[in-house]
Amino acid sequence: MPYSEEFGDFYYSRADGRSESRHVFLAGNRLPDRFLASRHFVIAELGFGTGLNFLETWSAWEAAATEDAHLEFHSFELRLLDRADMQRALAAWPDLGGKTARLMQAWPDHPDGDISVSLESGKGSITLLVHAGQALEQLAKAEFAADAWFLDGFSPARNPDMWSAELMRNVAERTAEGGTFATYSAAGWVRRNLQAAGFVVSKHPGHANKRDMSAGLLASSGPVSPE
Numbered sequence: 001m002p003y004s005e006e007f008g009d010f011y012y013s014r015a016d017g018r019s020e021s022r023h024v025f026l027a028g029n030r031l032p033d034r035f036l037a038s039r040h041f042v043i044a045e046l047g048f049g050t051g052l053n054f055l056e057t058w059s060a061w062e063a064a065a066t067e068d069a070h071l072e073f074h075s076f077e078l079r080l081l082d083r084a085d086m087q088r089a090l091a092a093w094p095d096l097g098g099k100t101a102r103l104m105q106a107w108p109d110h111p112d113g114d115i116s117v118s119l120e121s122g123k124g125s126i127t128l129l130v131h132a133g134q135a136l137e138q139l140a141k142a143e144f145a146a147d148a149w150f151l152d153g154f155s156p157a158r159n160p161d162m163w164s165a166e167l168m169r170n171v172a173e174r175t176a177e178g179g180t181f182a183t184y185s186a187a188g189w190v191r192r193n194l195q196a197a198g199f200v201v202s203k204h205p206g207h208a209n210k211r212d213m214s215a216g217l218l219a220s221s222g223p224v225s226p227e
Contacts, residue, residue, distance in 0.1 A: 018093055020184065020207040021056045028182025028204065028215040029148040032064035040070045044146035044174065046162055048077035048130050050089040053150055055099050058126060065123040073128045074144055076135040080111040136167050145176040151183035156190050165193040172197040175218045186212035
């Protein structure tokens with residue numbers, strides 16, 4: 001179970017990280033259903049971690065996307081893991097071994113900058129772009145409009161910068177019309193920052209023993225009044 005000493009938090013649910021990824025980020029953004037009608041879908045993520053969310057998304061895309069469709073996956077990560085550490089964490093799921101191996105082939109032993117990976121899948125192609133460094137700084141320079149966001153930084157109590165009002169405004173500015181977000185967090189100040197940025201936010205049942213999570217979509221009329 002990978003653990004960050006810097007932030008004093010685990011990289012994913014100790015109950016089942018893979019199940020959490022499916023429940024929170026895929027189902028929370030109504031994926032893979034939205035893949036069915038898309039030729040080019042853009043996902044953005046705060047917190048790449050071990051790459052588990054990406055691999056789960058890749059699997060869902062491959063099963064549901066139309067022929068010749070393209071998935072563009074942006075992820076923002078402050079501390080990129082070494083290849084050996086990622087391999088050790090992802091070895092917990094042998095059925096992802098083929099995808100893990102292909103990702104590891106393109107992953108540096110000791111990454112120290114942005115990473116770009118192009119992958120062919122059974123249904124078209126995938127581009128993974130990992131932006132290394134402070135999320136606020138890197139997101140300000142990025143150019144894309146996300147159809148869905150995975151907000152997966154470490155716990156807001158331990159890593160508040162990853163959930164700040166300014167960063168959430170940047171997230172909203174890089175969200176396509178009708179774009180959505182999902183996160184395991186249901187902290188009140190996180191929801192208020194998302195609402196102030198322009199998202200309609202709702203609570204949903206959380207994963208495993210977590211009572212609530214949050215999900216929503218970008219409002220067409222601008223910032224939403226706090227709850």
